[in-house]
Amino acid sequence: MAEKHLYEIKNIETSFRTDGKMFKAVEDVSVYLNPGEIIGIVGESGSGKSVTMMSALQLIQEPGKVTGGEVYLDGSDKNMLSYGPNSAEVRKMRGGRVSMIFQEPMTSLNPVLTVGFQIQENIIEHLHLSKEEAKKRAIEMMKMVNIPDAEERFTYYPQQFSGGMRQRIMIAMAMSSEPSVLVADEATTALDVTTQAQILEMIRDIAKKTNTAVVIVTHNLGIVARFAERIYVMYAGGIVETTDAERLFENPEHPYTRALLRAIPRLDDDRDRILIPIDGLPPNPALRPEYCPFYDRCEYHMDKCKSQKKPVLKELEKDHFCACHLTEAEKALKKAEIEAKPVKKAERAVIGDEICLDVKDVKKYFPIYKGMMRKHIGDVKAIEDISFRVRKGETLGIVGESGCGKTTLARCIMRVYQPDSGEINFNGVDIAKFNDKQMYPYRKQMAMIFQDPFSSLDPRQTAESIVGESLLIHKLVKTREEYEKKVDELLRMVDLDPSMKNRVPHEFSGGQRQRIGIARALSSNPDLIICDEPISALDVSIQAQIINLLEELQAKLGLTYLFIAHDLAVVKHISDRILVMYLGRIVEIAECEELYSNTLHPYTRVLLGAVPVADPKVEKTRERVEIRGEVPSLTNRPAGCPFSDRCNCVTDRCRKEVPKLKDVGNGHEVACFLYE
Amino acid sequence: MKDTKNIKKFFKTVFARKVTIINAIIVLLFIFLALFAPFVAPYDPDKPDFAAFLQMPSTAHFLGTDNFGRDVLSRIIYGTRVSLIIGVLAVVVACAIGTVLGMIAGYFGGWIDDLITRLMEAVRAVPQIILAMALTAVFGSGIKNLAIILGISSMAGYVRMMRGQVLTIKQADYIMAGKLQGNKDFRLMFRHILPNSISPIIVMMTQQVGSTILAEAGLSFLGLGISAPTASWGSMVSEGRNYLMDNPVFALIPGVCVAILVISLNMLGDGVRDALDPRLRGEA
Numbered sequence: 001m002a003e004k005h006l007y008e009i010k011n012i013e014t015s016f017r018t019d020g021k022m023f024k025a026v027e028d029v030s031v032y033l034n035p036g037e038i039i040g041i042v043g044e045s046g047s048g049k050s051v052t053m054m055s056a057l058q059l060i061q062e063p064g065k066v067t068g069g070e071v072y073l074d075g076s077d078k079n080m081l082s083y084g085p086n087s088a089e090v091r092k093m094r095g096g097r098v099s100m101i102f103q104e105p106m107t108s109l110n111p112v113l114t115v116g117f118q119i120q121e122n123i124i125e126h127l128h129l130s131k132e133e134a135k136k137r138a139i140e141m142m143k144m145v146n147i148p149d150a151e152e153r154f155t156y157y158p159q160q161f162s163g164g165m166r167q168r169i170m171i172a173m174a175m176s177s178e179p180s181v182l183v184a185d186e187a188t189t190a191l192d193v194t195t196q197a198q199i200l201e202m203i204r205d206i207a208k209k210t211n212t213a214v215v216i217v218t219h220n221l222g223i224v225a226r227f228a229e230r231i232y233v234m235y236a237g238g239i240v241e242t243t244d245a246e247r248l249f250e251n252p253e254h255p256y257t258r259a260l261l262r263a264i265p266r267l268d269d270d271r272d273r274i275l276i277p278i279d280g281l282p283p284n285p286a287l288r289p290e291y292c293p294f295y296d297r298c299e300y301h302m303d304k305c306k307s308q309k310k311p312v313l314k315e316l317e318k319d320h321f322c323a324c325h326l327t328e329a330e331k332a333l334k335k336a337e338i339e340a341k342p343v344k345k346a347e348r349a350v351i352g353d354e355i356c357l358d359v360k361d362v363k364k365y366f367p368i369y370k371g372m373m374r375k376h377i378g379d380v381k382a383i384e385d386i387s388f389r390v391r392k393g394e395t396l397g398i399v400g401e402s403g404c405g406k407t408t409l410a411r412c413i414m415r416v417y418q419p420d421s422g423e424i425n426f427n428g429v430d431i432a433k434f435n436d437k438q439m440y441p442y443r444k445q446m447a448m449i450f451q452d453p454f455s456s457l458d459p460r461q462t463a464e465s466i467v468g469e470s471l472l473i474h475k476l477v478k479t480r481e482e483y484e485k486k487v488d489e490l491l492r493m494v495d496l497d498p499s500m501k502n503r504v505p506h507e508f509s510g511g512q513r514q515r516i517g518i519a520r521a522l523s524s525n526p527d528l529i530i531c532d533e534p535i536s537a538l539d540v541s542i543q544a545q546i547i548n549l550l551e552e553l554q555a556k557l558g559l560t561y562l563f564i565a566h567d568l569a570v571v572k573h574i575s576d577r578i579l580v581m582y583l584g585r586i587v588e589i590a591e592c593e594e595l596y597s598n599t600l601h602p603y604t605r606v607l608l609g610a611v612p613v614a615d616p617k618v619e620k621t622r623e624r625v626e627i628r629g630e631v632p633s634l635t636n637r638p639a640g641c642p643f644s645d646r647c648n649c650v651t652d653r654c655r656k657e658v659p660k661l662k663d664v665g666n667g668h669e670v671a672c673f674l675y676e
Numbered sequence: 677m678k679d680t681k682n683i684k685k686f687f688k689t690v691f692a693r694k695v696t697i698i699n700a701i702i703v704l705l706f707i708f709l710a711l712f713a714p715f716v717a718p719y720d721p722d723k724p725d726f727a728a729f730l731q732m733p734s735t736a737h738f739l740g741t742d743n744f745g746r747d748v749l750s751r752i753i754y755g756t757r758v759s760l761i762i763g764v765l766a767v768v769v770a771c772a773i774g775t776v777l778g779m780i781a782g783y784f785g786g787w788i789d790d791l792i793t794r795l796m797e798a799v800r801a802v803p804q805i806i807l808a809m810a811l812t813a814v815f816g817s818g819i820k821n822l823a824i825i826l827g828i829s830s831m832a833g834y835v836r837m838m839r840g841q842v843l844t845i846k847q848a849d850y851i852m853a854g855k856l857q858g859n860k861d862f863r864l865m866f867r868h869i870l871p872n873s874i875s876p877i878i879v880m881m882t883q884q885v886g887s888t889i890l891a892e893a894g895l896s897f898l899g900l901g902i903s904a905p906t907a908s909w910g911s912m913v914s915e916g917r918n919y920l921m922d923n924p925v926f927a928l929i930p931g932v933c934v935a936i937l938v939i940s941l942n943m944l945g946d947g948v949r950d951a952l953d954p955r956l957r958g959e960a
Contacts, residue, residue, distance in 0.1 A: 414856055443858035456849035460871040470857045520853065 004075035005032040006213055007098065007181045012069030014048075014055045016285075023286040025051045025064065026237045028312070033181060036211040038204060040228030040245070042221055044282055044539040048237040049217050053183050057094045058085035073097055074180065096126040099174035101167070103186040108170060109158040116142075116154030119173045126177035141172040145202060164195035164630055171199070175206060182207065183215045188223070192401035193566060194627050197610035200227050219540055221264060222569070222612030225249055226619045233257050236283055236293035239313060243320035245616045253322040253331075255300040263544040265573035267596070267613050274343050275573070277544035281509055292325065297541075300326060300334040348555060351576065352392040355425075356528055356560045357413065362386040362422035362432070364405075364412055368635070380634045382408040383584045386422070387661065392527070395554065395561040397575030397592075399568055399607070401631055405584040406564045410530045413562070414448055415439050427527065444474045444524035451533035453513035457505040463516050464501035467491060470524040490519040494549060511542035518549065522557070530562045535570060547574060568611045572596060577667075580604050583642035584634060586661055590668040600670040603643045641672070649674055689951040696947035702940040710757040719747035721754040722905045730922040740923040742915065748926050751907035752933060758908045759937065762823050763889040767881050769827025774834025775877055779865050781835065782842025793839070796832040804829045805894055812900045822901055826888050837880060841873035875952050883945035886938040893934045909934050 009031045015022045026048035033039060043049045055066045058081070071080040073093055083089045094100075102108045110118060119138040123129055129137065135154070142150035145168040158166055167187060174182055184203060188196040200216075204227055207214045216228055224231050225245060232242045233254065241254035252258045262276040280297040283289065291306045292298070298305070305311075305325050313321040316328070326334070363386070365379035383405040390396045398406045412419045415431060424432040431442055450456035457466055468487045470476070477483040488498035494515040505513055514534065521529050531550065535543045551574060554561060565571045571578060578595050580588040580603065588601040599605045609625035628646050632638065638645045644654040651673065659671045691697050709716055718738075725745035733740045739748035781792040799807070804826075811825040845851060846869070854864050895901035896910025904911070909930040916927025 416852065416855070440858055443856060446856070448853065448856050450849045450853060452849060456853055458850040458854070458868050458872065461868075469854070469859070473858050473863075517853075520857070524857065 005072070006035045006037075006074065007033040008070075008072045009052065009056045010070040010072070012052060012055050012071070013067045014051050014060055015065055015067045017063040017065075018286060021286065022067075023288070024067075024237060025285055026055065029069075029234075029237075029239055031215075031232060031239075033213040033215065035180065035213055036207065038207060038214040038216065038227055038229050040216045040218065040224030040231045041234060042218060042224050042231060043234030044219055044541060046236075046282055046285060047234040049234050050185050051237075052234075053100070053185060053215065053217060056080075057098060057100065057183075058090055059094070059100075092126070095122065095174075096177045097179055098181040098183065099177060099179040100183040100185060101170045101174050101187040103189050106163065106166065106190075109166060111158050114155050114157055115161070115169050116156075119169070119176050122173050123176045137176060138172075141176045142169070144175070144206060145169070145172045147172070162630055164191055164199065167191060167195075167199055168202070171203065171206075175210070175212070178210075179212060181213045181215065183217065185217045186219070187216075189218065189220070192631070193568070193610045194401060194606060195630060196223075197612070198627065203227075220612070221260065221540070221614040222266075225614045225616045226612035233260075236288055237285060238293070238310070238323065239321075240294065240324075241322045242313070247320055249615050250617065253316055253320065254324050255298045255326075255331075256294050258335075259297075259299065260541065261614065264540055264614060265544075265547065265569045266615070267569045267572060267608065267611050268615075268618055269569070269573060273573070275544040275547055276343065277548060278541040281511070282539070282541070292323075299338050300324075300331060302326065302330065302334075350558070351394045354392045355389050356392045356394075356427060357390040357562075358423070358425040359389070359413065360387050360423040360425070362409070362412055362419045362424060364408055364417055364419050378635060381584055381637060382634065383412070385658075385661075386586060388579055388586065388589055390528075390560055390562065392560055393554070393558050394577065395563055395575045397571035397578040398562060398564045398581065399566065399571050399578060400581035401566065401607075403583075403631060403634060404581040405634075406581055407532060408584075409581070410448070410532055410562065410564055414446060414530060415442075444470060444476075445526050446528045446530070447521035447524065447526040449514075449517050449521050449529060449531045449534045452537050453510050453517055454505075454537075456517055457513055457520075459505055462502050462504055463491070463496075463508070466505070466516055467501070467519045467523055470520070474524055476524065486523075490523055491516075493522065493553070494519045510538055511545060514538060514546055515549070518546075518553070522553065525557075526559070528560045528562070530564070532564045533566070534563075536565065536567060543570070550574065568608060569613075580607065583631065583637055585642055585658075586669075586671060587643065588668075588670045588672075589661070590670075591666065594666055594668050598668070600664065600668070600675055601643075601672050602647045602649055602674075606646075686951055690947050693947060695943060699940040699943045699947070702936060703944055706756050706937055706940075707760065709753050710760045713753050713757055717747075717750035717753045719750040721746060721750040721907045730919055730926075732923055733925055739925045739929055742912075742923070742926050743919055748912075748923070748929065751912060752909070752930055755907040755909045755912060755930060756933070756937075758819065758902055758906065759889045759892060759934070761819060762826065762892045763885045763941075765819075765823035766826035766830065766888045766892075767884045769824055770831040770884065771834055771877060771881050773827070774831035775838045775870075777831070778835040778838025779842050779869060779873075782839040783846065783861070783865055783869065789839070792835065796835045799829070800832040804891055808891060808895055809898070809900055812895065817895075817901055817903055819902065819906075822892060822895065826891055826895075830884060830888065830891075833884075834877065834880065837876060838873065841876065842869055845869050845872050879945065879949040879952055882948050883942060886941035886945065889941070890934065890938050 012026060012029050013024060014026050015024050029052050031052065041049045054060055056071045058066065060066055066081060069081060073080055080090060080093060109115065116138055119141060120134045123134040123137050139150045139154055142153065147153055147165065147168055161169065188199050191199065200223065203214060216224060218224060228245050230244050231248050232239050233256065234240065235256050241257050248257065252261060259278045263278055265275060278297050283293050290309060292311050295301050295305050308325055311323045311325045313323045315321050363384050364382045366382055367376050368378045368380060369375060370377045386409060400406050408417065411417045413424055415434065419432050422432060423430045426442060431439065464487050467490050468483055471483055471486055477486055487501060491498045491501060496512060496515050508516065535546050538546060547570065553559060563571060563574055572592060575592050577589060577591050579586055580601065582603050588595065588604045596608065599608060606625045606627045609623065613619055632645065640656045641654040641659050644650050647654065653673055659673050661669045661671045662676065663669050664675050723746065725741065727745065728741050729743055729745035731737055731741045737747050742748055777792050781789040807829040808825050811829065815821050815825065851864065851868060854868050892901055893910035896908040897914040899914065901910055902908035912930040913927050919926055
């Protein structure tokens with residue numbers, strides 16, 4: 001061994017058994033860490049990033065098995081994998097020297113024990129302190145992760161904390177055993193952007209203070225660009241490229257990394273940038289080819305890639321490794337070739353002057369009842385004072401964190417809910433008070449695309465009947481032939497092969513299912529489509545395909561979109577105008593470029609600052625806006641401006657009065673007293 | 677094509693256990709007896725033979741004769757028909773009414789839900805046998821009545837299960853998608869909710885056939901079920917217990933038949949449940 005590292009995983013190989021056959025989930029993966037270093041492992045789902053980390057800690061369970069490799073800790077020569085998974089040595093490493101935080105803060109804490117007890121237990125186990133000392137340390141740890149009133153909260157149960165707070169407690173617990181390595185496996189994926197930024201920044205601070213090495217496992221390139229110093233890119237169970245963050249983003253070597261960077265939307269993009277999706281799907285782990293696994297999707301591929309075995313990592317320059325058969329010269333040649341290819345410029349939809357949707361003062365409260373007699377004890381003030389207009393052919397992006405009322409708003413417009421007051425003028429008709437029967441003719445004019453392509457399609461129906469249902473309900477086709485023809489046409493429109501129409505949803509991949517969902521939305525030939533987080537459940541390389549499809553369809557069919565998302569980069573890419581919501585109110589509406597270049601509302605500034613950009617250079621120069629606290633619950637919203645208790649520019653007036661949305665010129669509307 | 681593959685896979689998992697195969701064979705045997713009773717039974721089950729009453733088992737009468745000289749074996753074979761018909765019919769009635777009521781309760785909620793749920797709670801509060809006794813007293817007995825009565829007295833379970841299923845499935849996005857497409861309530865219920873909630877109902881049906889047969893035997897034993905002279909296992913036990921000294925087989929064998937059929941049906945039901953439940957199969 002040339003160099004000793006703090007933590008080293010060498011040539012690890014893990015296999016899973018399905019249907020009696022073993023297949024390799026990860027193969028020949030090596031990762032190392034030095035003290036205090038923050039590394040990132042990025043890859044799509046199924047690329048093996050979590051499996052690698054879990055294998056090293058021997059957390060892989062049947063039907064999986066670590067079939068090869070070595071793990072060294074603290075520069076020792078003893079291979080940790082040679083101990084049994086339940087041996088004292090491995091247990092000491094797992095949760096002690098190497099701690100792990102998982103994605104779901106809701107399920108990783110035991111709900112029947114207090115959080116204090118759970119942290120204390122970990123301390124006693126690993127540091128062998130007495131109960132009192134352990135309690136003292138536990139409170140110290142809770143203070144370190146910025147939990148206010150730590151002494152009091154020590155006796156709280158997990159459900160008394162929000163998701164972000166629980167993740168903090170997980171971190172407190174993970175750090176309590178003085179680990180030298182902290183593995184954060186998609187630790188912030190389930191959290192809102194502002195909370196995500198808070199947590200990751202905190203992890204970085206703690207790591208630097210205590211000289212703990214951190215592994216950030218994520219699918220989000222922005223996060224690694226902002227936080228990681230060295231990055232491993234994984235694809236199909238192997239590492240394809242690794243180097244330090246700056247070089248990776250500035251000078252990506254592997255075709256997969258290059259393709260990925262061309263496919264993801266960025267916050268600092270021009271409105272006109274075209275996303276270039278990666279064709280195809282990641283290979284099924286059971287059917288991975290002998291040759292380079294990226295070959296079938298690679299733009300650079302040459303004949304020699306297929307005839308040779310899977311490429312191994314080669315050092316191109318110091319500390320920059322890449323697994324590709326092509327030489328520099330060949331890559332440069334190919335790159336020029338690819339860049340010379342004409343990119344299909346997405347047509348812009350023509351925005352008409354006609355108003356498609358005009359929402360005025362919409363309010364929706366959900367009553368809270370208590371007791372036997374269903375006494376009305378309060379309201380969840382989901383949305384209030386919502387007014388905006390959408391023109392025909394326009395895309396309005398709606399952004400905000402979870403609980404800000406964006407889904408409630410969408411459901412009011414779709415008339416799943418009846419708004420308590422206000423008007424919803426759709427093509428000039430106020431549908432706010434319509435009953436089901438009156439709504440019926442309007443149903444075909446509006447459609448919705450859902451977030452989760454797994455639960456939004458009826459598992460017992462074939463693709464054909466899912467897509468064709470509206471045609472039958474609204475009697476849009478007269479004969480069987482016309483029906484068949486229309487279904488085929490719809491499937492072709494979303495780039496699906498009509499010959500697959502007799503399959504049921506679980507036989508399709510996530511991206512294909514979302515295409516079926518889009519085809520269903522298009523089937524009744526609607527004017528307005530509400531897209532509720534349509535791409536957030538998809539893998540990064542698939543997202544670009546769907547975004548491009550949506551844009552293309554809009555241009556072709558003159559659709560109007562309401563695009564709801566929490567991913568600001570995506571919203572920015574697709575929207576003409578953006579509406580920002582916070583705690584049930586609109587805080588800002590502006591043209592896309594205007595909003596990003598001339599951000600007015602303090603909340604919008606915070607929100608934009610929290611989104612990481614997939615470029616470390618840009619990240620360094622960006623202005624950071626600190627944000628205090630967490631999103632309050634809708635039942636005890638602050639009086640006055642909803643953002644007043646977290647705002648940096650708060651005045652007395654903000655705490656008493658609610659600011660109204662005001663036009664400050666350029667169609668830029670903002671609800672803040674600063675601009676009056 | 678995919679369907680046949682699934683069905684094949686289903687049967688493969690059901691019959692992976694040897695016990696289930698044995699149970700299935702026993703149940704099939706009873707079904708065979710019921711279907712081909714006229715060909716299998718050596719005598720006419722209802723024809724008295726006063727020259728030979730209460731005989732012990734012999735080569736002429738394998739299980740002896742009863743107090744009217746009727747062949748016990750033939751009566752048991754014909755009794756299989758009654759048991760199976762009532763068992764299956766009652767379950768079909770219970771499932772048909774219960775599923776629809778449960779779906780309506782779960783789908784619409786509000787006062788409709790309250791009404792149906794309270795009503796079913798009231799039905800469940802009375803033991804099934806007592807309820808069935810009261811109903812036969814009012815409507816009279818006979819195979820058809822008995823099937824309907826036993827069905828009604830056991831439908832509360834279906835209502836409850838279906839309601840629970842609908843409440844979960846109603847939350848799924850595809851139901852909302854269906855509503856937004858303009859599906860009418862009943863189309864949504866029967867086309868989207870029902871197919872997605874039916875598998876636990878099927879399991880429940882297979883498990884209920886056994887207990888319904890037991891209930892029918894109980895009612896017949898009490899003289900409230902099938903009226904004479906039609907042969908039924910329950911009434912045979914009832915009649916036979918007076919002649920235990922003369923021909924013990926007369927009361928014993930019908931009882932044993934009830935026990936074997938009910939146990940086999942229940943275990944088959946368990947097999948089906950395990951096969952349909954992916955958690956028990958260790959897949960998901």
